[in-house]
Amino acid sequence: MKKMRKLLKNEKGLTLVELLAVIVILAIVAAIAVPAIGNIIENSRYNAVKADATNVLSAAQLYFTDEASATTVTVQQLKTSNYLESSGKILDTVSIAKGKPNTITTSAIKFSGDKTVTFTAASMEKINADITKGSDIKTGQEIK
Structure with missing residues (x-):
């Protein structure tokens, strides 16, 4: 009998209460982390579109330097002329106007x-000055 009691007292493991406490703590951490991660993803996607626009503007600047008589250029022309490898989400039909600054x-x-985000006569400086977060946009954002 003494041997049996000794064996029962030496049992190791988690009680149901301890297991439930761990599950509750993990649920609370997940409830906090999931929305934060969603906001980070939306901010990254918004910043990626802005980066696409700045890449197109940079390629257009090089194009206008080589082609001084040109006043506008499309994204498709930039790709065809090897000034731009990829425009990301910027459509090939988009036109860039020459000026001080290019828009x-x-x-x-x-x-x-x-x-959504819309660029309306947006220059490199205006795009870089935009501090809006993608997660804060409700229906659309315009950079002009």
Whole structure:
């Protein structure tokens, strides 16, 4: 009998209460982390579209330097002339206007779900000055 009691007292493992406490703690951490990760993803997608626009503007600047008489250039022309490898989400039909500074105008570009960004005569400086977060945009964002 003494041997049996000794064996029962030496049992190791988790009780049901301890297991439930761990599950509750993990659920609380997940409830906090999931929305934060979603916001980070939306911000990254928004910043990626802005980076696409700045890449197109940089390629257009090189094009206008080589082709001094040109006043506009399309993304397709930049790709064909090997000034731009990829335009990301910027459509090939988008036109860049030569000026001081060069500007880009696009239709609405979807970056996450139903969220869009539109560039209206946006220069490199205006795009870089935009501090809006993608997760804060409700229906659409315009950079002009």
